Amino acid sequence: MHRKGDSSFSFHLAPSSQPLFSGKKSTSWLAVSKTTAFCGNTVPLYPWTSWAAGKMSFIFMCGNSQSAACLLHCVTLQLRKAWLWLFPAPAVLAEVKCVLFNEEYMNCTWGSRETLKANYSLYYWYRNTSNKVECKHYRQDQDIRVGCHFNQNEIIQFQPFHVLLKASMGGSTLEISKRMELQDLVKPDAPVNLTIHNMSNNQLQLTWATTYPKAKCLEHAVKYKSNKDTDWMEISVNGDVFSLPSVDYKKFYTFYVRSKVNKYCGRTQLWSEWSVPVVWGSNSTSKSTVHWFWIHTVLIPIASCVILLVLVILLVRMERVWVILMPRIPNPSKNFDELFITHNGNFQEWAGVPKDVVESFKPNYSENICYVSELPPKDSYDPLWESSNPPPSVMPSASPAPGEHSPYKNSYGRV
């Protein structure tokens, strides 16, 4: 290392350097001075990357003042930055998470193979830091330690549990420590032996058992629904009995149960897994429901399509069927061809009415047309009978033949 001017240093990384400023990767740079003395402003590091004969030069500057200790602190800080710039710290250190499974064993994990890149070591202790013990059963994922397994004899609840996770990579080591209360990390096993009892008054009673050593320290949750319901009902239960009043015997019920350590024995938020379900109700109802569903949604539409297809084929191929299904519209015009063609529309001739009957309907008298009009009223009222024409007389007569003029046509209303 060379000092230039008053406060700038140049530093060369090379295998032949002295141990304190050695460029060997195995040397830990993290043991820097812990002095917190104020050393003034420092200029950010200016890496001067010149690889000449295996050497790299860094030039940095420290503040103007100060004591030798302050300068040394500044120098070591800059050297640390240089080292971290050359060898970045492992991109790691997820949080350590521990779960105590049914108070039988415990697993602590800190990541997965995809995220972890360093070598890990876990140490733990309960009371005294001098009694640190390394994990005896590491959980590995392709040669990377991702967790630690603790047996029951290594677990002590209701005492502060300390872990120290060390991650080393490229000569640098990072540490994470954490303190936990193991009674707050308990995850019980799922309840077992779910049993349903038929009670009076259409009431069901559900009971279960647990493998957790202290059943009185557990609280439970029951989840159930019937085959007619869409959503699950979830009920909290303190004991180990759940009663469901007013059940419908035509429905089919399904029950699940899970457990958690209650607030009196710990502060865990970990529920167990849901238990194996237990069912109650009419099995036939469920089967017939399933069959009816298939009939409605599959069988009937298919049968309808087949029948329709058969009919279409029959219609196309068999004229007899076509005629039955689509009868011809009757056309009566042929019956009247003789009337219009042969007899020229003479209905009587076509109908075969005798000639003398036809003649008898013809009138054989003539009659003058009598025009009747009303004159404006004068002093005396006798206008009508002064006309030269004889008064019209109302005589019942046969209705005139079609086309003939009727004398009573216009005076019908005057009678």
Next chain:
Amino acid sequence: MFHAFFRSTLPVLPLLLVLSPVNSSSCAMENKTTEIHVKYENILIHDINELVNISAQNRDRCCKNKNDKNIKVFFCNDTQEIESLQSMACNMLRFFHKQRISKAFRWKAAFVSCGTLQVLKCKCEGHRKEKICPHVNVFGKEDTETGEQSRKKCNQEVCELKENISSLRSCWNKFEKIISR
């Protein structure tokens, strides 16, 4: 005759010292676990949970940086849970007059301590319980300080109190677990 008297009576004194209990518990509820269980579940647990929540509001990052060796740690010893609770509760009463701790925090801590000692019917050395507990009334209405007071600077006493509270809660959990059958 006098020699015979002293020869016969002298060994009695060491015998009395040996037979007398070394650490006699000053708690009167040793064998009344059912009554303790009822009072804990119905009354005390709620105050303990409130105290734990208040403790969580106080910054604890600075407590992690402090040297753990300076903080006294209480252990909930096996088969001596009541004695451990007594020790923790009596120690927590020390913080009642610490002005560097927010008033709401230390009053609630004292309330829980007094509740613990009352449920277990225990006493403390130096009559600390008799001096403090009568002054600790129902918490909540009389104290008008807001949560801002709880965000005072972190100091050693706050860290000790938080540690004490955590130990007390854990010991109660352990005791409850043992007596629940």
